[in-house]
Amino acid sequence: MPAEPTVRQGSASAGVATSTLHVRLDYVRSHYSAEVVAQLLARATPALRGLLEAPPSGDGFTELEHFLALNELIQELVGSGDGAVVRAMGHFAARHNASTWRKIFESGADIPTFMTIASGLWHHHYDSGVLHLVQEGPSALTLEIRDFAVPHRAHCLSVLGWLEGIFEADPKHLVTVTERACRALGDERCVLALSYRDAR
């Protein structure tokens, strides 16, 4: 059995909640055959497979590289090479907690208030970086993923899909999420833009 790599490339590191791994395994289980699930587990590194097979724990964290490897493996198995499945899994993760988001929206939160609450939950998922909000007018917000130690397309596409998913729980607004820039594509910053209007 090959040894697990223990040396990181460079000094950058980030952590991710193990629940994010389990939600992605749930996505594969609910969208694909048992054979695909078996292939996924067979091709995962021993460390990743151990995390996936462990009982879900509410507040455990692991290294981001396992999250990235899982996303890449799922893309190899079922993706079309454009990141769509990574984005879809971010969307699925958000829909997983739809009742939580709906309660916040039904309490009357507008989009900036909601995003302030949601960005405050960043550290429940990642132990690196922050989601920084800037109001750009009466119906637009930009979100910048700042200081994330390991910029990666799988991470930003996950956040993009997650945002698309949470706003589906809002009965009062129509929200469009657009990616403006990404450090993993050579840009200086990772920026997402929200534009919104009343759903009437």
Ligand SMILES: [Zn+2]
């Ligand atoms: Zn990015």
